[in-house]
Amino acid sequence: MKKFIQDFKVLQNKNLDQYFILELQAPEPLPEIIPGQFVEALIKNSPSTFLRRPFSIYDVKVKENTLSLFIKKVGEGTSELSQIRVGESLNLVYPLGNGFSMPTEKDILFIGGGYGIAPFLYFSKCLSEKGIQTSILIGARTKKDIQLENELKKYGQLFISTDDGSLGEKGLVTQHSILKNNFSKIFSCGPEPMMKAVAKLAKEKNIECEVSLENTMACGVGICLCCVTETIHGNKCVCSEGPVFNIKELKW
Numbered sequence: 001m002k003k004f005i006q007d008f009k010v011l012q013n014k015n016l017d018q019y020f021i022l023e024l025q026a027p028e029p030l031p032e033i034i035p036g037q038f039v040e041a042l043i044k045n046s047p048s049t050f051l052r053r054p055f056s057i058y059d060v061k062v063k064e065n066t067l068s069l070f071i072k073k074v075g076e077g078t079s080e081l082s083q084i085r086v087g088e089s090l091n092l093v094y095p096l097g098n099g100f101s102m103p104t105e106k107d108i109l110f111i112g113g114g115y116g117i118a119p120f121l122y123f124s125k126c127l128s129e130k131g132i133q134t135s136i137l138i139g140a141r142t143k144k145d146i147q148l149e150n151e152l153k154k155y156g157q158l159f160i161s162t163d164d165g166s167l168g169e170k171g172l173v174t175q176h177s178i179l180k181n182n183f184s185k186i187f188s189c190g191p192e193p194m195m196k197a198v199a200k201l202a203k204e205k206n207i208e209c210e211v212s213l214e215n216t217m218a219c220g221v222g223i224c225l226c227c228v229t230e231t232i233h234g235n236k237c238v239c240s241e242g243p244v245f246n247i248k249e250l251k252w
Contacts, residue, residue: 002031003096003221007089011066013082019115019147020082021058022069024090030067033060034099035123036212036244039069040220041081042091049077052093054217054239056118056189059125067094070148072115096220097243100210103132105184110136110156111173111198113190117148119212123187124155135159135183137176139194143167174201183207189214199247209247213238 008024040052058070073079084090100123108127110120117138124134134156140146143166152158160168161176169176174197188198189212202209215227215238222240229238230251236242 001095003093004031005091005093007091008067010084010086010088010090013084013086015082016147017144019070019072022071022081022084022090023066024068024092025064025066028065030060030062030065031095033057033067033095033122035102035126036099036119037095037097038217038220038243039067039092039094040096040217041069043077043081046077046080049080051218052220053077053081054096054220056212057095057122058118059122070115070118070121093220097239098241100187100212100244102126102130103185106132107182107184108132108134109178109183109186110134111186111188111190111194112136112138113173113194114140114145115147116188116190116194116212116214117152119189120187121148121151121155124152128155133157135178135181137161137173137178139163139173139176139190172197174198185209188212196252199250199252202247210244211247211250213243213245215239215243217243 011025012023014021038054038056042052043049055069059068073082112120136152136156137159139161141163159178161173186202186209188195195211217227217239218224220239222237227238228235231249
């Protein structure tokens with residue numbers, strides 16, 4: 001798939017406390033973007049941020065020619081990016097990586113942890129347009145870490161778990177009662193320990209499962225090799241040969 005390097009116009013910077021959403025307008029019609037793909041953003045005015053930063057594509061609006069990014073402030077680079085103003089520009093390399101497969105079954109479950117929920121709004125919206133309503137399970141340490149509830153509810157049935165029980169069911173996502181139901185496929189994104197637990201559960205239940213890895217990705221095109229992960233087919237670059245992998249491929 002062809003990659004583009006373009007300056008996007010900032011249409012909105014929505015502050016969500018420790019998170020924020022950037023709505024960005026492309027200078028020309030957007031190419032096809034597959035749920036699960038990501039961008040590499042150039043962060044200006046951050047002396048310690050030499051390399052671009054990868055962010056999942058949170059939403060795409062074809063008619064408006066926009067894409068959105070859901071980002072957590074975790075360091076100098078993202079903190080600087082959170083200050084970008086409407087009307088300014090943000091340079092992106094996109095669309096990068098291989099996205100999720102598009103299922104045809106109707107019993108689909110998304111499992112996201114923390115800001116790992118980022119790709120699931122666009123994904124669930126795409127499936128909704130095909131008449132497929134999804135179940136979306138999101139987990140976090142506490143209710144203050146649960147984001148985007150109202151948006152996700154538009155395209156699927158939402159379930160929540162928190163470690164402290166402050167919202168939804170108490171416990172880990174793999175302990176949620178929704179998992180007693182039968183699903184034909186699970187898609188997951190979030191912290192690696194969570195995804196490994198989801199993968200183990202999927203294998204036990206003989207459910208097809210894809211995960212989106214969050215390895216450090218500096219170049220986004222498989223040159224720097226800092227994001228390599230071990231698979232049954234040898235080492236692969238997460239940025240160019242992922243970030244989405246079927247769990248059967250991974251040496252977990």
